[in-house]
Amino acid sequence: MHHWKPICLLEDIPPLGSRIVQRPSGGDIAIFRNAEDEVFALHDQCAHKNGPLSQGIVHGRKVTCPLHGWHFNLETGQALAPDVGSCATFAIKVEHGQVLLAV
Template identity: 80%
Template sequence: MSNWKRICPLDDIPRLGARVVQRPSGGDIALFRNAEDEVFALHDKCAHKGGPLSQGIVHGRKVTCPLHGWNFNLQDGQALAPDVGSCASFEVKVEGGEVWLVA
């Protein structure tokens, strides 16, 4: 059973930007919004050196880590070649202009 939680209005996440959802345990989650208003959710920690992905550059369905330039697929958290690794991804949806997350 999924446990959806309302997080914020879509407009609270800047286009081509991110918003951080803090959790008491398990690490923060970064919500990313691309130019097409798609929203994605990843653990806010780069698999390479632990950099804050929420401060990275969003382009298409990818985010570039601000520390060392690694690129991650926003849909599944997988690093893009030549880099190897992944960060956790979370279910997210937008309904009625509101962002919902399973975490």
């Protein structure tokens, strides 16, 4: 069972953009919003060269790393072929316009 932490309002994340959540233990989390107002949470580090995924381009349910163009599925964190690797995902949801992250 998850404990949900309020992060921000959905409107605080630009469509096709992201917001960073810093963790005391290190390893920032990138919160993404796509054009359909779906939200996703990934470790903010590309599996290839540790690029900041939060600065990548969101398209559909994917994000493209800004460093070398690797594509990651926002739902699963898996790199899309021909790329190989994955990023950690985190449970996230929106309730009444509020973005909540599982802790």
